[in-house]
Amino acid sequence: MNTKTFVSRLHFPPRQFWWMLTAVTAFVLANLIDTAAPLVVVYVFALMQLAQTETWRQAFYPGLLVGLVIAALNLTFFYTIFAGGAVALWLVFAVWIGLFTAAARCCLRAYGSGGWLMLPVLWMGIEFFRSELYPLKFSWLSPGYSFANGSVFNWIGWLGVYGIGLVTAAVAAGAAYYWLRRKLISAGVLAVGMAVLGYPLIVPPRPIPAEGTVVHIAGVQLEFPTEREVLTRLNDLIRRHPSTDLVVLPEYTLGEAPTTALKEWCRKRQVHLVVGGKDPAPAGNFLNTAYVISPEGQVVFKQVKSVPIQFFKDGLPATSQDLWNSPWGKLGICICYDLSYTRVTDRLARMGAQAILVPTMDVADWGKAQHELHGRIAPARAQEYGVPIFRLASSGISQNVDASGKVLSTAPFPGQGEVLTGDLRLGPAAKLPPDRWLAPLATVLTVALLATGIFRSRKLPAPRLDSTPSTSGVSEPVASA
Numbered sequence: 001m002n003t004k005t006f007v008s009r010l011h012f013p014p015r016q017f018w019w020m021l022t023a024v025t026a027f028v029l030a031n032l033i034d035t036a037a038p039l040v041v042v043y044v045f046a047l048m049q050l051a052q053t054e055t056w057r058q059a060f061y062p063g064l065l066v067g068l069v070i071a072a073l074n075l076t077f078f079y080t081i082f083a084g085g086a087v088a089l090w091l092v093f094a095v096w097i098g099l100f101t102a103a104a105r106c107c108l109r110a111y112g113s114g115g116w117l118m119l120p121v122l123w124m125g126i127e128f129f130r131s132e133l134y135p136l137k138f139s140w141l142s143p144g145y146s147f148a149n150g151s152v153f154n155w156i157g158w159l160g161v162y163g164i165g166l167v168t169a170a171v172a173a174g175a176a177y178y179w180l181r182r183k184l185i186s187a188g189v190l191a192v193g194m195a196v197l198g199y200p201l202i203v204p205p206r207p208i209p210a211e212g213t214v215v216h217i218a219g220v221q222l223e224f225p226t227e228r229e230v231l232t233r234l235n236d237l238i239r240r241h242p243s244t245d246l247v248v249l250p251e252y253t254l255g256e257a258p259t260t261a262l263k264e265w266c267r268k269r270q271v272h273l274v275v276g277g278k279d280p281a282p283a284g285n286f287l288n289t290a291y292v293i294s295p296e297g298q299v300v301f302k303q304v305k306s307v308p309i310q311f312f313k314d315g316l317p318a319t320s321q322d323l324w325n326s327p328w329g330k331l332g333i334c335i336c337y338d339l340s341y342t343r344v345t346d347r348l349a350r351m352g353a354q355a356i357l358v359p360t361m362d363v364a365d366w367g368k369a370q371h372e373l374h375g376r377i378a379p380a381r382a383q384e385y386g387v388p389i390f391r392l393a394s395s396g397i398s399q400n401v402d403a404s405g406k407v408l409s410t411a412p413f414p415g416q417g418e419v420l421t422g423d424l425r426l427g428p429a430a431k432l433p434p435d436r437w438l439a440p441l442a443t444v445l446t447v448a449l450l451a452t453g454i455f456r457s458r459k460l461p462a463p464r465l466d467s468t469p470s471t472s473g474v475s476e477p478v479a480s481a
Contacts, residue, residue: 051104063101067094077370110453123169125446128439148380157383160433212427219392251276267297288315349430385430
């Protein structure tokens with residue numbers, strides 16, 4: 001294929017640029033303004049419009065560009081961390097958006113009007129795979145997290161973040177189906193869908209049951225402190241909050257296992273302490289570990305980080321997970337980025353966790369945008385499982401989240417030395433949301449749909465978008481030789 005032919009095949013119809021702009025604008029606003037979260041429906045709707053093209057390239061490349069712009073705007077901290085390498089990582093995210101638009105075009109061409117019913121499944125399957133299954137997994141920037149801001153109660157949080165994505169894609173597919181010939185119906189589907197999704201933005205949070213064991217919990221934001229600074233901050237905390245039962249310190253608070261001085265402090269103050277440190281491992285490696293020190297001055301529980309951050313020296317992955325059978329109930333502990341992976345937190349839920357503690361290292365130099373983006377995860381997980389989460393970050397944004405996903409209190413960014421206190425109410429054990437079995441099924445169905453869709457498409461003549469109305473009321477690709 002010569003260059004001229006290749007460029008001609010990549011020619012975007014003018015309408016593609018407007019849908020690209022719509023997709024980017026809707027996504028940015030949905031994640032910038034709490035009450036604009038339902039705009040993610042418009043984002044997915046615009047991507048489905050990009051799928052209605054003559055060639056797969058005309059669907060893939062606009063989707064790729066949309067994903068690249070969204071990644072560059074929302075993941076600017078990648079540049080701070082990786083410099084020029086950030087572009088490659090932005091492209092990793094963008095490829096999945098382009099894959100969706102190309103795959104959606106394949107389904108619409110191969111299955112006709114029936115293809116619209118498949119697009120929500122396609123969206124869920126691709127989102128789950130790119131977030132949880134392949135090596136460079138990255139779960140942020142999914143539509144479900146747009147609703148997860150701690151100031152907003154999300155009544156559909158029990159569906160799970162991938163379940164919310166499925167509902168979002170279903171509304172978008174319904175609107176896109178009617179767009180070309182029945183715009184009034186299409187606009188109505190969008191309006192009703194966004195209103196239903198946005199309903200919790202204007203109603204008060206669901207009350208949390210009063211029963212359950214209460215733990216007086218506190219934490220101090222510290223980034224690479226000395227042991228002397230740790231002890232000073234702990235003494236100040238207890239002096240100001242003497243009723244504290246449990247203290248949490250961030251990931252990597254210590255560069256080693258807990259020292260005698262720290263254990264002695266717990267014995268003297270008669271409190272439990274969860275603190276991040278390093279457990280030595282063979283061949284110069286280490287285990288990124290959260291230690292639990294009892295009021296007797298003994299390490300009574302340890303949990304290693306399950307998913308070390310890619311491209312960082314973050315220790316060896318955990319070989320097992322367990323719950324800490326605390327004096328108040330069963331507590332799950334996951335470290336920092338672990339909270340972003342459902343396969344990690346789901347194991348804690350299956351074991352019966354009544355609350356989750358999350359010592360976290362978010363370096364101040366990564367910037368406020370990264371901290372805000374990471375701060376969406378804890379409310380989402382609390383909504384999904386119906387259990388409280390206490391997330392203590394090295395430089396903010398730390399959160400005490402109740403079982404409904406409402407953020408009760410926070411400590412700010414960068415906030416060195418800031419204290420976060422609150423009550424952790426342990427109620428019923430965590431329950432898995434329904435998307436935990438729906439999403440893997442959707443991934444399998446996505447592979448099957450694409451395989452059969454590609455096979456069917458090969459037997460069809462080259463497509464041409466025509467304005468001839470179909471019996472369904474939408475303009476569909478009309479085959480031409």
